[in-house]
Amino acid sequence: MIDKFRLIIMAMILLLPAGLSADIDTTDRTVEAGESSLKPVVGLELIAEGLVAPMGFVSAGDGRMFIVEQTGLIRVMQADGTILKEPFFDIGGRMVPISSRYDERGLLSLSFHPQFSENGRLFVMYSAPPRESAPEGWDCTNRISEFRVSQEDSDKVDMSSEKVLIEVDKPQGNHNGGGIAFGPDGYLYIPLGDGGGADDTGMGHAPEGNGQNTQTFLGKILRIDVDHQDDGLPYGIPSDNPFREDEDTLPEIWALGFRNPWAMSFDRGGEHDLFVSDAGQDLWEEVDLVVRGGNYGWRIREGTHCFDPQSPAESPSSCPEKGPRGEPLIDPVIEYGHDLGTVVVGGYIYRGTAMPELEGEYIFADWSNDFGKGNGTLLVATPSAEGLWMWEELVVAGRPGGRIGAFIRGFGQDDEGEIYVLTSSEMGPANETAKIFKLIPP
Numbered sequence: 001m002i003d004k005f006r007l008i009i010m011a012m013i014l015l016l017p018a019g020l021s022a023d024i025d026t027t028d029r030t031v032e033a034g035e036s037s038l039k040p041v042v043g044l045e046l047i048a049e050g051l052v053a054p055m056g057f058v059s060a061g062d063g064r065m066f067i068v069e070q071t072g073l074i075r076v077m078q079a080d081g082t083i084l085k086e087p088f089f090d091i092g093g094r095m096v097p098i099s100s101r102y103d104e105r106g107l108l109s110l111s112f113h114p115q116f117s118e119n120g121r122l123f124v125m126y127s128a129p130p131r132e133s134a135p136e137g138w139d140c141t142n143r144i145s146e147f148r149v150s151q152e153d154s155d156k157v158d159m160s161s162e163k164v165l166i167e168v169d170k171p172q173g174n175h176n177g178g179g180i181a182f183g184p185d186g187y188l189y190i191p192l193g194d195g196g197g198a199d200d201t202g203m204g205h206a207p208e209g210n211g212q213n214t215q216t217f218l219g220k221i222l223r224i225d226v227d228h229q230d231d232g233l234p235y236g237i238p239s240d241n242p243f244r245e246d247e248d249t250l251p252e253i254w255a256l257g258f259r260n261p262w263a264m265s266f267d268r269g270g271e272h273d274l275f276v277s278d279a280g281q282d283l284w285e286e287v288d289l290v291v292r293g294g295n296y297g298w299r300i301r302e303g304t305h306c307f308d309p310q311s312p313a314e315s316p317s318s319c320p321e322k323g324p325r326g327e328p329l330i331d332p333v334i335e336y337g338h339d340l341g342t343v344v345v346g347g348y349i350y351r352g353t354a355m356p357e358l359e360g361e362y363i364f365a366d367w368s369n370d371f372g373k374g375n376g377t378l379l380v381a382t383p384s385a386e387g388l389w390m391w392e393e394l395v396v397a398g399r400p401g402g403r404i405g406a407f408i409r410g411f412g413q414d415d416e417g418e419i420y421v422l423t424s425s426e427m428g429p430a431n432e433t434a435k436i437f438k439l440i441p442p
């Protein structure tokens with residue numbers, strides 16, 4: 001999510017004497033292109049609290065919801081709202097140690113097989129220690145694994161059932177991507193960051209940047225078939241993957257040109273579009289509508305703007321319009337600058353019934369506009385047939401200034417299409433200040 005230079009700023013903030021403020025300006029801003037001056041209002045219903053660092057709130061399709069904690073645990077919330085005391089899943093002992101102050105590693109996501117109720121198969125992505133085969137000095141290995149539910153207890157995973165599908169060595173600890181999900185086609189989609197650090201440069205980064213290097217999984221969206229196996233692989237390559245027959249491109253790649261695509265979702269309705277929020281560098285945040293074989297520009301572009309890794313704080317006036325294979329670079333559907341906040345948090349197209357005025361709107365957020373104290377911004381965007389979508393702030397009823405008053409860590413969606421927001425008072429995975437709220441009418 002956040003680069004090393006921003007972590008330095010955070011450390012400086014943490015060392016400020018009590019009473020001093022390092023807030024980013026939160027006074028009224030000039031209305032920008034793509035932003036409306038009229039702000040809709042939502043309410044919040046507390047669903048769960050006493051959590052540490054929720055990364056996801058995921059439905060199993062059977063009335064249960066599952067809370068994914070970055071620290072390695074998954075907890076079961078029953079249909080009546082009760083959270084079981086014993087965890088459903090605990091991968092903490094297999095993860096790389098993570099920092100309580102701030103970390104982008106850990107247990108990053110969970111996705112249930114489309115036939116989970118019949119086969120008990122589930123899939124996770126987590127940060128494991130570097131493999132022995134990893135280059136010296138590299139930080140961690142992103143691991144995508146399959147597990148099965150215990151035959152004796154449907155509220156427990158058989159932790160001995162792990163089947164490792166993909167391992168991706170990473171030079172730095174940030175930019176891990178994360179939110180794996182099954183598409184309506186039954187295939188598993190896997191978003192992976194560019195390797196970490198900043199600017200897609202340095203140790204472990206290709207000369208052109210990993211986002212544009214078609215011989216690495218880093219900076220890509222992958223698509224695999226978990227129900228079949230190709231020769232030498234624990235999974236299959238779908239026959240319609242765009243680069244399956246391209247000798248210069250890894251066949252698992254579905255789309256490329258991403259920096260840190262750490263939140264991803266499929267629309268439950270409409271055309272079942274794939275939305276990916278891609279965390280920006282110094283200036284711009286974006287949400288992409290991802291299509292087969294698309295190139296979304298990083299590190300040639302940041303959002304709709306040109307990018308120069310030698311001067312990341314300025315957007316150059318010109319840059320290539322095409323990728324390495326001559327393909328056009330695809331602009332995001334949503335973009336905003338860092339005058340609003342720091343990191344985009346992808347959400348969902350609203351398909352619930354409680355708030356019909358938001359039907360078909362994309363609900364998302366910014367993590368926080370203040371590193372010292374969580375001050376995330378709920379946002380909503382209206383789809384457009386062309387160009388950038390109009391977006392505006394979602395005002396929270398009954399809250400000071402109409403704001404969430406915490407770091408926004410992510411979103412969840414239940415079987416009815418209602419949306420949940422995951423928050424925490426802590427910047428990192430520490431203490432038990434995290435909460436889950438359901439978005440409701442004000």
